[in-house]
Amino acid sequence: MIQFGQYVVGGLATGSLYALVALGIVLLYRSSRVLNFAHGDIATLATFVAFTLLGRAVPFAAAVAAGLLAAAALGAAFFFFVLRPAREASLLGKIVITLGLALVLSGVMLVTWGADTQVFPFPLSDTRVYRLGGVVVSEMSVGTIGAGMALMGLMYGLVQRTTLGLAMRAVAQDATAAQALGIPARRIYALTWGLASALGGAAGVLLAPVVYLDPYMMLDPFLKGFAAAVLGGIDSLPGAVVGGFILGIAENVFAGYVSFKFKTTLAFAIIVLVLTVRPEGLLGREYRRRV
Amino acid sequence: MSGGDGALPLRVANVETAYYGRLTVLRGVSLEVGAGRIVALLGSNGAGKSTLLRTIMGFIPDQPEKGTVEVLGRRVNGWDPEDVAALGVAYIPEGRGIFPELTVEENLRLGAYARRDVGVRADLAAMEDRFPVLRERRRQLAGTLSGGEQQMLALARALLGRPRLLLLDEPSLGLAPRLVADVFRIIRDIPSTGTAILLVEQNARQALAAADYGYVLESGRIVLEGTSARLQADPNVQELYLGAVQDPSVKGFRRYKIRRRWE
Numbered sequence: 001m002i003q004f005g006q007y008v009v010g011g012l013a014t015g016s017l018y019a020l021v022a023l024g025i026v027l028l029y030r031s032s033r034v035l036n037f038a039h040g041d042i043a044t045l046a047t048f049v050a051f052t053l054l055g056r057a058v059p060f061a062a063a064v065a066a067g068l069l070a071a072a073a074l075g076a077a078f079f080f081f082v083l084r085p086a087r088e089a090s091l092l093g094k095i096v097i098t099l100g101l102a103l104v105l106s107g108v109m110l111v112t113w114g115a116d117t118q119v120f121p122f123p124l125s126d127t128r129v130y131r132l133g134g135v136v137v138s139e140m141s142v143g144t145i146g147a148g149m150a151l152m153g154l155m156y157g158l159v160q161r162t163t164l165g166l167a168m169r170a171v172a173q174d175a176t177a178a179q180a181l182g183i184p185a186r187r188i189y190a191l192t193w194g195l196a197s198a199l200g201g202a203a204g205v206l207l208a209p210v211v212y213l214d215p216y217m218m219l220d221p222f223l224k225g226f227a228a229a230v231l232g233g234i235d236s237l238p239g240a241v242v243g244g245f246i247l248g249i250a251e252n253v254f255a256g257y258v259s260f261k262f263k264t265t266l267a268f269a270i271i272v273l274v275l276t277v278r279p280e281g282l283l284g285r286e287y288r289r290r291v
Numbered sequence: 292m293s294g295g296d297g298a299l300p301l302r303v304a305n306v307e308t309a310y311y312g313r314l315t316v317l318r319g320v321s322l323e324v325g326a327g328r329i330v331a332l333l334g335s336n337g338a339g340k341s342t343l344l345r346t347i348m349g350f351i352p353d354q355p356e357k358g359t360v361e362v363l364g365r366r367v368n369g370w371d372p373e374d375v376a377a378l379g380v381a382y383i384p385e386g387r388g389i390f391p392e393l394t395v396e397e398n399l400r401l402g403a404y405a406r407r408d409v410g411v412r413a414d415l416a417a418m419e420d421r422f423p424v425l426r427e428r429r430r431q432l433a434g435t436l437s438g439g440e441q442q443m444l445a446l447a448r449a450l451l452g453r454p455r456l457l458l459l460d461e462p463s464l465g466l467a468p469r470l471v472a473d474v475f476r477i478i479r480d481i482p483s484t485g486t487a488i489l490l491v492e493q494n495a496r497q498a499l500a501a502a503d504y505g506y507v508l509e510s511g512r513i514v515l516e517g518t519s520a521r522l523q524a525d526p527n528v529q530e531l532y533l534g535a536v537q538d539p540s541v542k543g544f545r546r547y548k549i550r551r552r553w554e
Contacts, residue, residue, distance in 0.1 A: 177388030182405030
């Protein structure tokens with residue numbers, strides 16, 4: 001039982017990372033139906049920016065804030081200067097454009113920072129641990145789960161409780177009607193891109209101390225986050241969180257009891273199973289609405 | 292905000308609009324809406340009525356090709372829709388443009404999005420007094436409302452922005468006759484709060500009964516204009532838009548030709 005608890009706690013930490021990535025993907029999908037394939041690379045870039053600043057003796061909080069701001073600025077700029085001029089392109093075309101951004105970004109990162117893995121200095125330790133009734137939790141895991149939960153709470157508050165969030169939801173549903181009410185739809189889109197990118201960046205910063213930093217660091221977490229988003233329902237923000245945690249925990253439990261090598265396989269087996277029973281995802285609604 | 296109270300809510304002069312720069316829909320349309328007036332714009336399907344409203348709001352990129360759209364004394368050609376709206380224009384598109392997955396209350400709050408004054412809360416309450424059904428359904432998702440209730444919601448939401456000009460596209464579309472009468476009763480009351488209306492309608496009988504003045508748009512041109520009384524008395528309007536019964540006659544074809552000439 002203690003063993004199981006151990007795996008679940010590990011899964012919670014991984015799951016909150018997946019959930020953060022998934023939230024960013026869902027946020028963008030809901031607002032414009034675009035799947036952002038550059039999500040992981042923007043996150044890695046944010047982490048590299050923070051890493052570089054840390055190397056210049058900038059305080060940790062400031063460096064991370066600068067990294068997230070860089071991600072947000074990049075996301076918003078990408079919307080304004082690339083997606084906006086290409087607004088007549090089909091949805092598929094726009095998705096391919098994000099794929100192009102992903103390739104450009106990973107190239108830039110390779111040239112700037114090299115392909116070697118780097119150690120990302122983090123104020124929390126992976127080896128200092130707490131014991132909760134037999135279950136061992138590292139400081140890093142506590143930090144990751146805490147930060148993840150806090151960010152998810154902030155997002156919920158912003159989207160559900162503020163006028164700005166209301167405007168974001170309105171633009172996501174019907175941009176034309178929103179504009180007719182005087183809501184600046186383009187600025188809202190840009191803001192959504194910025195927020196989603198910053199969320200991804202947060203996931204990157206939390207992941208870097210565990211897996212080491214390199215330009216391809218976010219590849220696996222991006223795919224898992226995408227899978228989590230589909231599992232939870234690609235148009236549902238709570239679904240992204242639920243999907244992220246289910247995926248993280250299932251993966252960890254499976255890796256612990258059965259096979260570490262096949263943990264990713266299991267994750268996707270779960271997704272296939274869920275989508276067979278509920279095509280719209282666990283909390284999604286889109287499928288029903290279209291029928 | 293410049294423009295002043297003396298400026299006309301809407302002045303459209305010689306507007307030409309083409310979709311994709313090729314398909315010309317409006318061919319030199321001019322009309323005016325005075326303060327506190329209801330002006331009806333009649334016309335059959337494809338005449339360009341909705342296109343005119345979309346042009347005024349700035350929803351058609353790079354249009355109008357020629358002519359001027361003036362809202363409250365400001366030339367708004369090339370403006371973004373949200374900026375036109377912020378001048379004091381509310382636009383209810385065909386299909387009503389409500390947000391189906393937001394609650395009724397959230398929809399209403401968005402109506403006052405562009406307002407920065409403190410009277411919003413009081414106006415919300417007043418609007419719920421005016422439309423009691425919206426208070427009952429306040430927590431319901433707007434998509435679950437009936438067609439008539441959705442039209443009420445759209446009207447209430449538009450009025451919460453305290454617009455100087457309201458552009459209405461086919462408010463009666465898809466409503467049962469009784470609801471149409473309800474909707475028009477509300478529309479007739481709107482000018483008393485200082486909002487002028489440009490009303491696009493196919494239901495000419497109701498529209499002319501509510502309006503002070505009317506224009507008839509056909510194939511992108513204004514073919515007739517006048518006071519509501521004059522339009523109601525016009526034989527062509529009667530036959531084409533009010534469905535007055537004419538004697539069946541072998542001269543029907545000739546009359547057809549006459550009516551297309553609009554004297």
